[in-house]
Amino acid sequence: MAFERVGVVGLGTMGAGIAEVFARAGLRVIGVEADAEALARGRGHLERSTGKAVDKGKLAPGQRDEILGRITLTTSREDLRDVDLVVEAIPEILDYKISLFKDLDRICEPGTVLATNTSSLSVTAIAAATGRPGRVVGMHFFNPAPVMKLVEVVGTVVTEPGVVADVTALAGRLGKTAVAVGDRAGFVVNRLLLPYLNHAAALMELGVAGRDDIDAAMRLGVGLPMGPFALLDLIGLDTAYEVMGVLFDETRDRRHAPSPLLRELVTAGLLGRKSGRGFYGASGGAPHTKQAKSRLGTFKVVGYEDEGDGLAERLRAAGFKSSEEPDVVLRLADRPVIEHAVRLPDPARMVGVHLVGDQVAELASTALTSEHAATAARDLMKIVGLTPVPCKDRAGFVVDALLFPYLNDAVRMYDSGYASIEDIDAAMRLGCGYPAGPFEMLESFGLARVRDGLRALYTEYREPAFAPAPLLDQLVTADVSEFPRR
Numbered sequence: 196m197a198f199e200r201v202g203v204v205g206l207g208t209m210g211a212g213i214a215e216v217f218a219r220a221g222l223r224v225i226g227v228e229a230d231a232e233a234l235a236r237g238r239g240h241l242e243r244s245t246g247k248a249v250d251k252g253k254l255a256p257g258q259r260d261e262i263l264g265r266i267t268l269t270t271s272r273e274d275l276r277d278v279d280l281v282v283e284a285i286p287e288i289l290d291y292k293i294s295l296f297k298d299l300d301r302i303c304e305p306g307t308v309l310a311t312n313t314s315s316l317s318v319t320a321i322a323a324a325t326g327r328p329g330r331v332v333g334m335h336f337f338n339p340a341p342v343m344k345l346v347e348v349v350g351t352v353v354t355e356p357g358v359v360a361d362v363t364a365l366a367g368r369l370g371k372t373a374v375a376v377g378d379r380a381g382f383v384v385n386r387l388l389l390p391y392l393n394h395a396a397a398l399m400e401l402g403v404a405g406r407d408d409i410d411a412a413m414r415l416g417v418g419l420p421m422g423p424f425a426l427l428d429l430i431g432l433d434t435a436y437e438v439m440g441v442l443f444d445e446t447r448d449r450r451h452a453p454s455p456l457l458r459e460l461v462t463a464g465l466l467g468r469k470s471g472r473g474f475y476g477a478s479g480g481a482p483h484t485k486q487a488k489s490r491l492g493t494f495k496v497v498g499y500e501d502e503g504d505g506l507a508e509r510l511r512a513a514g515f516k517s518s519e520e521p522d523v524v525l526r527l528a529d530r531p532v533i534e535h536a537v538r539l540p541d542p543a544r545m546v547g548v549h550l551v552g553d554q555v556a557e558l559a560s561t562a563l564t565s566e567h568a569a570t571a572a573r574d575l576m577k578i579v580g581l582t583p584v585p586c587k588d589r590a591g592f593v594v595d596a597l598l599f600p601y602l603n604d605a606v607r608m609y610d611s612g613y614a615s616i617e618d619i620d621a622a623m624r625l626g627c628g629y630p631a632g633p634f635e636m637l638e639s640f641g642l643a644r645v646r647d648g649l650r651a652l653y654t655e656y657r658e659p660a661f662a663p664a665p666l667l668d669q670l671v672t673a674d675v676s677e678f679p680r681r
């Protein structure tokens with residue numbers, strides 16, 4: 196089936212971008228909003244987004260006019276009667292979507308394909324509410340839709356096979372890569388991404404590390420395009436909260452229970468970029484710890500010979516003196532740091548150090564670490580060009596605590612038969628802009644390191660989902676360094 200005229204319902208964070216994607220590919224678009232005010236906002240999104248593309252030289256002004264000229268904006272759903280496809284992008288609330296789809300079913304021709312951009316809701320439940328369940332699919336774009344290359348095409352048990360193939364071909368025409376999946380809450384990307392974002396909020400609530408430090412650790416340490424809090428602001432905290440709720444309802448995994456912090460911010464109207472303030476914003480975000488100034492002092496590095504020697508060398512080259520009576524004892528990560536600290540005459544001087552990549556040093560303070568030692572460690576790292584990430588002495592510190600459960604979830608997803616390794620890797624790269632997919636990351640970190648890190652997390656937090664996935668454990672036991680591509 197060829198799609199030439201499409202409708203997009205809801206022109207918010209996602210819908211406006213989706214309308215732009217269709218118009219850029221030469222399709223005629225009817226964009227529908229709830230009322231005149233929302234329609235004006237939708238028009239504003241479209242004008243700003245295409246305007247930015249012109250400013251960056253990615254679009255000629257004439258092309259921009261052509262794109263905008265292909266989009267008709269309306270507040271009447273009835274205008275969708277002649278379209279070949281409708282993509283719905285209204286809020287993530289099942290009742291709203293079901294009522295809209297019933298109406299679309301009445302308005303549109305029987306052959307029209309109805310697609311939902313839902314991140315997590317049951318496509319099957321939405322399809323079943325219509326008289327054409329075989330022609331209802333998920334067409335899940337990523338934020339920002341004009342930029343991100345992935346579309347998850349979600350078929351249900353009743354979808355006509357040709358419809359998934361047609362929508363997949365359409366995604367290709369839009370310049371996107373489609374990954375076809377079954378109907379499970381969160382599909383591939385959100386099932387892996389949202390628990391990680393929720394976990395970041397939990398670590399902040401537990402006081403393991405602050406907002407800016409967690410974001411810096413994931414961006415600079417792992418190479419992700421954004422830290423979790425900046426990404427939550429981009430997604431919209433209300434959307435993230437709803438998606439977490441749906442995941443939790445399906446899995447009953449308490450890691451999927453939306454963080455109370457998210458609920459509080461949403462209730463306060465702090466929704467992220469769309470409301471001007473969320474975790475970040477004009478008048479500041481969530482509180483983070485005040486940092487005292489230190490007098491730079493002497494140091495001693497202990498543990499992990501090569502890494503430790505390298506760090507000591509960098510510090511000496513920067514003009515600092517190592518000493519047997521130092522201001523700070525830098526213990527290269529070997530947890531729990533407190534076990535090493537209590538063997539010192541003065542445990543208050545010890546700070547754990549975990550170097551992540553070549554830019555980030557996680558600095559773990561124990562319950563006994565003095566403010567002076569913590570501040571001295573931070574300042575020393577800055578002077579040798581590392582970004583310090585102060586955190587508590589907890590398993591995985593920040594980066595491994597956030598990354599390893601995500602990798603473990605990917606292994607479980609693959610092992611459940613839901614998606615292939617290639618599709619999972621491609622989905623995370625193209626849907627989130629990650630530098631590598633989870634299996635590529637696992638293999639580059641070393642399977643044993645991730646398995647051991649998960650064991651440590653499990654031992655400390657007693658969280659069942661942190662226990663290494665059986666497949667990961669077995670590959671490590673068999674001394675295999677790569678996942679079998681089935």
Ligand SMILES: NC(=O)c1ccc[n+]([C@@H]2O[C@H](COP(=O)([O-])OP(=O)(O)OC[C@H]3O[C@@H](n4cnc5c(N)ncnc54)[C@H](O)[C@@H]3O)[C@@H](O)[C@H]2O)c1
Pocket residue numbers: 204205206207208209210227228229233283284285286287288295312313314315335336337338429430431434438469
């Ligand atoms: N935000 C993301 O990063 C993201 C990514 C992928 C998918 N999604 C999904 O896309 C959908 C929309 O999310 P969003 O973040 O764009 O939400 P949003 O709140 O930014 O936008 C929703 C828009 O729908 C409009 N709307 C509400 N009821 C309507 C109706 N009856 N008719 C027409 N328009 C109506 C609202 O006025 C608003 O402009 C959700 O299902 C969400 O899960 C979101």
